[in-house]
Amino acid sequence: MSALTVKTIAFQPLKQRLFNQIQSSEISFEWLTNLLAEQTKKITETLTPAEQMKIKRHFLCSTMIDLPFTTGDISWPKVANMLKKQGDNQADTFINAYECASWGFSLRHYLQHDKQDSPRLLLVSIIDANIFDLEFWRYNENWHESGFGITSILLEIDGPITDELITQCASTYNSMAEFATVVRRHATNKENTTLAMPFFPEHIQQMFDKLLAKQTRLPDLHQDWGHCFGADPWLSILSHCMKNPVIEDQQYLACSLALNGYFSMAQVKVTPQTQFILQEVKGHE
Amino acid sequence: MSNIIKHTYLGQLLSVPFTNKPSAALARCMPLSNDNDFAVFANLPCSDAPVLINFIEHYQILNELVLCANELWQAELTILIRISMPGGMRLPASLLAHNVLLMQDIDPEVEKLSGTVTHLLTIDDNFIRYQLEQGHNEIAINLHSLDKNQQVNFSKFVTKLEHFNIGAK
Numbered sequence: 298m299s300a301l302t303v304k305t306i307a308f309q310p311l312k313q314r315l316f317n318q319i320q321s322s323e324i325s326f327e328w329l330t331n332l333l334a335e336q337t338k339k340i341t342e343t344l345t346p347a348e349q350m351k352i353k354r355h356f357l358c359s360t361m362i363d364l365p366f367t368t369g370d371i372s373w374p375k376v377a378n379m380l381k382k383q384g385d386n387q388a389d390t391f392i393n394a395y396e397c398a399s400w401g402f403s404l405r406h407y408l409q410h411d412k413q414d415s416p417r418l419l420l421v422s423i424i425d426a427n428i429f430d431l432e433f434w435r436y437n438e439n440w441h442e443s444g445f446g447i448t449s450i451l452l453e454i455d456g457p458i459t460d461e462l463i464t465q466c467a468s469t470y471n472s473m474a475e476f477a478t479v480v481r482r483h484a485t486n487k488e489n490t491t492l493a494m495p496f497f498p499e500h501i502q503q504m505f506d507k508l509l510a511k512q513t514r515l516p517d518l519h520q521d522w523g524h525c526f527g528a529d530p531w532l533s534i535l536s537h538c539m540k541n542p543v544i545e546d547q548q549y550l551a552c553s554l555a556l557n558g559y560f561s562m563a564q565v566k567v568t569p570q571t572q573f574i575l576q577e578v579k580g581h582e
Numbered sequence: 583m584s585n586i587i588k589h590t591y592l593g594q595l596l597s598v599p600f601t602n603k604p605s606a607a608l609a610r611c612m613p614l615s616n617d618n619d620f621a622v623f624a625n626l627p628c629s630d631a632p633v634l635i636n637f638i639e640h641y642q643i644l645n646e647l648v649l650c651a652n653e654l655w656q657a658e659l660t661i662l663i664r665i666s667m668p669g670g671m672r673l674p675a676s677l678l679a680h681n682v683l684l685m686q687d688i689d690p691e692v693e694k695l696s697g698t699v700t701h702l703l704t705i706d707d708n709f710i711r712y713q714l715e716q717g718h719n720e721i722a723i724n725l726h727s728l729d730k731n732q733q734v735n736f737s738k739f740v741t742k743l744e745h746f747n748i749g750a751k
Contacts, residue, residue, distance in 0.1 A: 319618070319621075319622060360667045360668070363666065363667040363668070363686060364612075364626075364667075364668075365626075366666070366686050367666040367667065367668075367714065367715055367716070368626045368627050368628070368714050368715065368716060369627050369629075369715075369716030369717075370626060370627055372687070373686050373687035373690075374687065374689070377687075377690065389690050390685065390690045390691055390694075391685060391686045391687060392683075392684075392685050392686075393665070393666075393667050393684075393685060393686045394665050394667060394669070394673070394684035394685065395678075395684070402678075402683075405680065406683045409660075409680060409681075410660070410695065410698065410699065429618075429622040430618055430622075431612065431618075431619055431622065432613075432614075432615035432616050432618075432619055433612045433613055433615070433619075464678075465678075466672070466673075466675065466678050557669075557671065557672040557673070558672055559673075559678065
């Protein structure tokens with residue numbers, strides 16, 4: 298059994314267009330940080346004070362929202378301050394480099410420096426929001442329709458981590474097939490583990506059908522949600538478990554692949570106590 | 583925390599980093615498709631600093647710096663690197679290694695890690711790779727070490743910067 302337990306997955310869907318007209322970066326981030334903070338509060342308010350004390354870190358992952366930072370239109374200290382005002386356990390570190398695989402690299406970094414033995418909690422949030430309503434993010438030939446949202450995962454670490462987490466990079470430029478092969482190799486030794494894969498258009502699903510024919514996979518929800526970047530495996534688990542309530546512990550391998558070939562895979566346990574929060578869609582249209 | 587020894591260096595990219603080597607025109611811009619895309623990009627701030635470096639060269643410098651640091655501090659080294667996205671291409675393997683974390687702003691992580699790891703090296707550059715990036719082609723290197731005998735290694739490390747036409751400010 299994995300030493301990584303999913304305590305909560307929350308998903309706040311966002312519309313393609315966030316505002317009726319393009320807003321400044323500052324206004325956009327006020328809006329987004331409010332939603333993120335609300336989501337964090339929804340997750341933490343169900344915890345006891347003792348459990349809340351166990352939350353050691355909160356990483357925010359996103360490559361999509363990095364453009365206003367890159368151009369100097371907004372800075373992380375400003376955004377971090379917007380979050381800080383919202384109370385405890387808000388995100389305070391922004392990981393921008395690893396695209397859809399950023400959640401796994403954040404987790405790896407935390408585990409690298411984590412010296413505790415007692416159970417502890419970690420929050421990872423993923424924001425995919427098309428702040429400037431750019432066509433590139435609406436639809437892209439690599440993944441077709443995009444899906445946008447704010448996702449937060451509360452994980453408990455309650456033992457030594459051995460091979461639960463894989464972070465690596467493709468060595469070829471056919472990263473999709475290489476990714477599927479690495480997933481297959483990793484899943485082979487894991488009994489009763491269901492794959493939660495990224496959502497892709499049909500031609501890529503067909504490749505997974507062939508390369509992962511012997512593995513159990515959750516359904517691809519590209520038709521329902523579009524490609525939701527690093528959130529896909531978590532949305533996949535959330536959607537499945539909301540339809541099929543969890544009555545005993547289950548094992549999933551959450552898998553993400555980034556455009557530039559970075560992979561993250563985490564074997565996680567979902568229990569009957571795991572909370573799933575699907576929020577109402579926000580945004581303009 | 584008083585036992586942390588901090589070594590600092592502030593440098594400036596003075597000209598192109600690889601003199602007499604041709605440099606590919608890799609300045610990238612997201613494809614712009616409709617009126618909104620053009621209007622958004624027309625309103626984004628842009629830098630007035632010269633573009634002296636492309637993505638490949640930037641990653642090459644970071645790669646060489648990380649490899650050099652790994653040689654100098656072979657045990658218990660953690661490296662934090664500021665980076666801007668989109669990056670346009672795959673990052674070199676050294677930057678994806680276990681002892682490296684890439685992020686938009688390294689300060690929150692420095693606060694958390696300084697004094698908890700033996701050697702914490704930070705590389706914080708604002709080399710602009712295309713005109714929409716902000717910065718003045720500066721680089722700040724810091725070492726937070728629990729070992730007080732690291733001046734020689736730190737000097738060796740910053741000497742490496744001269745190879746890329748980076749001079750002390």
